[in-house]
Amino acid sequence: MIEEPRTGMEFNSLEELNSYYKLYAKRCGFGSMTQRSERDDKGSVRYVTLGCARGGKARNKTTNMGKPRPTAKTDCKARINALKVDEKMKLTTVNNTHNHGLSPQKSRFFRCNREVSEAVKRVLDTNDLAGIRMNKSFGSLVVGAGGFENLPFSEKDCRNYIDKARHLRLGSGGAGALRDYFSRMQYKNPGFFYLMDLDDDGRLRNVFWADPRSRAAYQDFGDVVTFDTTYLTNRYGMPFAPFVGVNHHGQSILLGAGLISSEDTDTFIWLFQTWLQCMDGLAPPAIITDQDRAMKNAIAVVFPKTRHRFCLWHILKKVPEKLGSHRAYKSGLKSQLMKCVYDTQNIEEFEKSWEQLISKYTLQENGRLQSLYSERTYWVPVFLKECFWARMSTTQRSESMNAFFDGYVHAKTNLKEFVDQYDNALRKKIENEISADFHSFSVTIPCISRSPIEKRFQELYTNAKFREVQQQVMGVLDMDPYLLRRDGVKKTYLVEDEVRVEEFCKNITYYVDFNEENCEVKCSCGLFQMRGILCRHVLSIFKCNGIKSLPARYILDRWRKDIKRRYTLIHSTYDSGHQREDTNRYSTLLNICYQMITRAAGSKEHTEDATKKLNAMIELYGYNQEPPSMTKIGEETTIVGSSKQVLSPQVVRGKGRPPSLRRASRMEQHIRKGKAKTKKANLLGKRKEVLFGLDGSQPVLEGLDGSEVQK
Structure with missing residues (x-):
């Protein structure tokens, strides 16, 4: 129980007086505020009046008399006056009578009683940088505190703090902040590539960037790329244009990205030429895009020798x-x-x-x-069977990149925030790849047959790709090749394959050409040419001809797990400019404190002892130490590059794009519902091959080339 204010009480400092009256007000059920103060010649406070936050009269400044602003003022006279005497603050007059009701349970809503601590600020900063939405962050704080009533702040206070923190971290967040960010990244690692396209007024029109790791990864996985621009990204309406490939685990890998102001041929030519320059003039052998006339024309100009494929699903x-x-x-x-x-x-x-x-x-x-x-x-x-597509027939991988931004990137997101989120996507993809590398080396998938060919794939391929091989090995049991004709060492087989969709079956006959002399084989299904995985038809021909040793030409380096690739040695360029040097020290101390708290909270005596010692340490290190924050830029983040001002782009509209996030068509909604039903059916023991028809009605099945096969 805190003592009620009375005349003659003395306090060692103004801070002690403020703390006392604030705590007293909160316990009684009202808010406190400084109503008046006077300073002496030295600038220190010699007289102060602290009173109820509802003191004073309302001042209605609105010009709309029909809709006056609400007010909490009741001209409450509850207050205390303190005078500085002998370096102490002494209460001279006290009035503890209020003209309104008091509610100790609701006093936490007064502004003076709402405060976001440094520890909470750090959590909010971290979650914001990770792309976690505020309602999720605040919800975790509520659960951690044991309820809303135990938090000394509201969700609105958290949002206000994050808005200020972003302003400190991003500046205006427009083209200028984006250029500073790119300059900083290039200063840290010269391998970071970016190019900004400005109009005659110095306003940003298009931008492309790629980190050093993505540029190096293109040397290994640039044989097929998907490109898509079907996503509204930011307040300027600039479409996000990612270049996406596939790594040795079959995972999507980012190979650079752009933000463009329009979707015409000239813009795509600029973007493709910039990407080609970034990749040292090495054009991709194959590229997948939507059926877009401007893209088609631009690819014909910039990548004349590249095999261009339209997204079949679209x-x-x-x-x-x-x-x-x-x-x-x-x-x-x-x-x-x-x-x-x-x-x-x-x-x-x-x-x-x-x-x-x-x-x-x-x-x-x-x-x-x-x-x-x-x-x-x-x-x-x-x-398209004679070209390698790495199991891609649609731009779905590009759209999966877009899906990563859902829930965070919205119509008000500025350019710098978007690029920060792109960095998060890059981190996540790299972490997924490292995890898959670890499991491919440390976890072995058992063979399902005695075939030495399957054993060889088990030794060389990543687990994800070996799973695909096993799907084909399992299908060999149902194959019964028929020798159609023979011409010397060359044989042609007919292989009838039964494809099942739930209770329905469909028979398809494939032709397999086999050369006994050099073990060269080719199937009309085109699975190996398109996916780089030997089909069950070829494996059945190997089996009936007694082939035990796998020819080297059918082992693709891009799927191997035993090859050390250069890009894995390159650390991606992350923007750590918003972190101070003492951030690591903060984390170290925080981990130690967590261990101490876990042990001390076990008993009341230990808790009281730890509280006293921690308070003593706080006094020892003082209050003037500035806590580490993730919203300030340290000295090491010197900005380099041109000093020419870059203006933010004008708001644009893409072709047929609505003024919000990419909206799914009715067709896509039906297909998503179908996939959900399929997943449920799989749990009930149905076959996993089942997909749903392109119009949401008739089922289709997956073909050997990665496309859909109509029943």
Whole structure:
């Protein structure tokens, strides 16, 4: 119980007086404030009046008389006056009578009783840098404190602090802060690459950047790249344009990114040329994009020798929109179109099947199908079998990069905040890769057969890729190759494969050419050419010909776990400019304190003893020490580069892009529901191969080339 103020009480300092009256007010149920103070010639306070926070009269400054501002003022006269006498503050007059009700349980809501401690600030800073939303951060603080009533601050106080912290950390957060960030990264590591495209007024138009690790990783995994721009990122509406590849675990890997102001041919040419310059002029052998005319034109200019593929999923999802009104769409047109796309094994079969489709349903004048046919080499699987795609047939990996930003990046996110979040994505991807490397070396997946070929893949390939090999090894049991013809050392086999969708089966016949002399083999399914994994049809031919030793040509270095790749030795350039040198010391002390608290909290005596000693240590080290913060920039973060001012970009609208986050179409929503149902079915013992149809109705199954096969 705290003593009530009375005339004649003395305090050693003004701080002690303030602390006493603030605590007294909180216990009684009101807020305190300094109503008046006077200073002497030396600048120290000689007289002070502390009173109730509801003292004084309301001052309504609003011009809208019909909507006056709410006020808490009641002209309460409760107050104390203190005069400095002999270096002590002495109470001269005291009034403890209030003209309003008091509520000790609700006094925590007064401004004077709300304070965000340094420890909480650090937690908020850390969570903000990690992309954790404020409602999640505040919720964890509430749980840790045992309830809202035990927190001396509100969620709004936390949001206000983070807003100020971001301003200190990011400055304006626009193009100027972005340039400073890039300059700092390049100063730390010359391998960091960035280029900013400005208009005639010095305003940012486009920007591209890539860290040293991504540039080095491109040397190993730049054989196929996906590129996509279907995401609204920030307050300027600049589309995010990531270049994404696949590493030896089949994981997505970032190979650079851009923010662009428009999606026309000239902009894409600038972005692709910049990326090519970043990658030392080495163009990717294959690239996957959406069916976008501007992208297609730009790729033809910048990457003339690169095999360009359209995202198959995006093309086929538009089919119901363009052909759904046809009277025969559901009665046969859709099924025959899918068979034409998926079931044909060579170009001649496709051309014949397409001609039959057009003729049967009199679609000669259909503009959509004419357009698709004219660009058939960009999306029909049969035209793409001779190129390596690393199990990618869509831009889904680029969109998975976009999904990483969901929940944090929004329409008000500035450029610097977005790039910070990109760094978080980079960290996460690197950590996932390191974890997968560890498990591939320390965890062995048992073989499911006695085949020495499977054993060889077990020794060389990462666990993720060995799992894919095992899927094919398991399918060998159902294969019964038939020798169609023989020409010297060359054989041609027919292999009939049964593909199952729940209770339905579909038989597909594949052709396998085998050379006995050099063990060269090629299957019409194209799995090895497209994915780099030997198909079950080829493995069955090896088995029936007694091949025990795996030919070296069928072991791809890009899937191996025993190769030390140069990019893994390069540390990614993270922006540590917002961290001070004493941050590590802070973390060290905090860990020690946690250990002490865990042990001391076990008994009341230990808790009281630890509290006394900690308070003594606080007195020993003083209050004038500035606590470490993650929102200030240390001296080591010297900014280098051009001093020319860079203006933030103007707000733009992309092609067909709504003014918010990328919105899923009704088709995508149906497919997501289908995937959820499929997952539930798998838990009930259904086969995992089941996907759902492109229009959400008819099931499809996964083909050997990574695309979907219509039933």
